[in-house]
Amino acid sequence: DAGVIQSPRHEVTEMGQEVTLRCKPISGHNSLFWYRQTMMRGLELLIYFNNNVPIDDSGMPEDRFSAKMPNASFSTLKIQPSEPRDSAVYFCASSFLEGQQPQHFGDGTRLSIL
Amino acid sequence: AQKITQTQPGMFVQEKEAVTLDCTYDTSDPSYGLFWYKQPSSGEMIFLIYQGSYDQQNATEGRYSLNFQKARKSANLVISASQLGDSAMYFCAMTLYSSASKIIFGSGTRLSIRP
DSSP states (O other): OOOOEEEOSEEEEOTTOOEEEEEEOOTTOOEEEEEEEETTTEEEEEEEEETTEEEEOTTOOSTTEEEEEEETTEEEEEESSOOGGGOEEEEEEEEOSSSSOOOEEOOOEEEEEO | OOEEEOOOSEEEEETTSOEEEOOEEEOOOSOEEEEEEEEOTTOOOEEEEEEETTOSSOOEETTEEEEEETTTTEEEEEESSOOGGGOEEEEEEEEEGGGTTOEEEOOOEEEEEEO
């Protein structure tokens, strides 16, 4: 079975540009999570969705960040405009909503904002 | 407030020795799950093992076992017969039944296996 698929794997862009990260969760999973990982702050939960509905976006750092989940098999995390401090590895993860199920992570997108 | 604490930022262990990575948690929710993840230098997050708060027996998965002590609120990961490939960052995590699948992660322990 395919795992969580994220694209792109790497993104290098100049500050001020719009960045869109994409995620395809594991088929059948009904919870989806976006995380950011940096050396300074570790792993931070940005937002998560249950059944395509955003449940908690309190981790989204600023209005420059937005996330959508138009259907059960696709989600995007957008940064507009991007800043150098947004440089990090962004992970998408998915799980079953029912019970305490483990989250399965994608390979991450390594984002560098110059 | 819910919290996961990993007090060992880094550990060095000789190959083939057993290693215990510490994790304590804090929650007043009676129903929760505890997880361990491995993050090698390549960056991916790999799910290792799960323990439910109502499970009577400690979870085991191959060389991994979870030493679950509910009264002490600890969920230590034990790796038996360590291998060079076990060198990685290890994260302890908790999910609460009441939070609808949200997971709280600890700060991680970097494990280095010496040949």
